[in-house]
Amino acid sequence: MSRRSSMSDSSPVRLALSDFLLLGLTRLRTKPLRAALSALGISIGIATVVVVTGIPASSQQAVMDELSSLGPDLLRAAAVPDQSQGGTAGLPEASIGMAARIGPVQEASGVANVHATVRRSDKLTDTGTGITVLAGKSNLLGLLGAKLHAGTFLTPANERFPTVVLGAKAATWLGITDLPTGRTQPRIMINNTWFTVVGILARSPLAPDVEQSVLVGWDAARTSLDFDGRPSVVYVRATGPTLEAVRAVLGRTLNPEQPGLVQVSRPSEALAAQRITQNAFSTLFLGLAGVALLVGGIGVANTMVISVLERQREIGLRRALGANRGQIRGQFLTESVVLCTIGGLLGALLGVLGVVAYANAHDWPVVVPGPALLAGIGASIAVGVLAGVYPAVRASLLTPTEALAAD
Incomplete structure (x- = not known):
């Protein structure tokens, strides 16, 4: 009976999702400037996605309204x-x-x-x-x-x-x-x-x-x-x-x-041809938005790798206190996902504001495609996962002695 109790006491404590979120937000609070700069790349990419889909959609709706009133x-x-x-x-x-x-x-x-x-x-x-x-x-x-x-x-x-x-x-x-x-x-x-x-x-x-x-x-x-x-x-x-x-x-x-x-x-065919031209430019801008997302993801990955190097002693201490590799991986992966999610939400907000301002300036109805908005936020979360995988795995592979012995 005592042996079974001893084995139960030595097993690692399971961390709830809320615990991982707290760990992910702790580092962002202690290094706000670095977190903001890392999230900025993601924000620009998501804002670009929303803008280059929202502005053509608003223009298309204006053209359709004009065609309906003027003569298809x-x-x-x-x-x-x-x-x-x-x-x-x-x-x-x-x-x-x-x-x-x-x-x-x-x-x-x-x-x-x-x-x-x-x-x-x-x-x-x-x-x-x-x-x-x-x-x-x-x-x-x-x-x-x-x-x-x-x-x-x-x-x-x-x-x-x-x-x-x-x-x-x-x-x-x-x-x-x-x-x-x-x-x-x-x-x-x-x-x-x-x-x-x-x-x-x-x-x-x-x-x-x-x-x-x-x-x-x-x-x-x-x-x-x-x-x-x-x-x-x-x-x-x-x-x-x-x-x-x-x-x-x-x-x-x-x-x-x-x-x-x-x-x-x-x-009305002339206006339809104009709309086709706008779609061609929208495709180009979506490509630029993809590049911006890629650059933002690289920035987040770089931040997370540096974070692992800076926090080797912390990782070693946590490992010595009983944290397993899965918990270490979860901590760093959560930090990356939280960082990109914040950047994605901020980028979506900026993109919507940009579409509203541009549409109002041209007297167009404001149209922000819901699928594009959700896809942008989903893309930012996916970037967070991809950017956090390598740093999280690298952190989990450190043994307590290696991490505590780091300069």
Whole structure:
């Protein structure tokens, strides 16, 4: 009975997980500067992972919101210059009505380049800004999903008169960026006729040709600018499932005799291409984040190896007092994992703050992918395990006499 009791008393004491955590945190409290510098590499790597996934995700959500509001169901049919006719471009006069009669088409509108000159003042011979004068239909604003920055758009009541609506870029070039109430509305000269500015459009990503143009009413263009009534661009909206079918027949419908002179495009595809480019850069930045994680892991491993060398006497004393090799390994491995976990959590916080700041600066919705956040923290813990394995094994292999005899 006494022999069994003696054998029980000499067996090593089992350490609970909380004991290992206390041991791991003790060294971090006694050497805070070294711990902070070691964790910094991990923090930078995790913050980079969160940022390079969160910013593109926020950008993608902004693009998707913009597409939803501006027109994934929008088609643009533009006239191609006919070289046999001297390079002129134009669709048949009835083409807008023909497009509207296609079954799945919900609405059709169009613009036409009237090849006129815009001047801010009659004292100038030319603006030199490349502003295009477009005749436009009154339903163009709603069909494009565009918005007004100031004033009103063309209406059946004013489109017959010499009134004009400025695109966002054209307004900047002309120096007319607002229409304050209670003041005389500004005027611009188109050819030799004064036109009153009644509205200014906000930015229109799906219609860049409208952004850098001035819009006059269809009837006013006929009476004041010798417009022949032939549109140069026709816009149509169709329901999503039938969009490709409409796209296939639109060219032949608008110009049955020469369908090859009609180029049909989907403006939202340009934004999709932009998104693909952003994804390519995101892949590059994720590679850089991996390098940052690797550098941080090497820094943690270096810290742990130095910690083993500095604490050989402590290791020897613990071994002499009964700590087994497993407990020594657990102590150093816990220190490494705790160090990397703290760095990972701090890096995740910094990454989220970075995404929030960047998205708010660009008026984007804030999107932080949960899987990327969890993967970043998980990667930091994995780095802690890998960086702590060798120092932990090395510490556990020291015998009490070797460790106590170290200088």
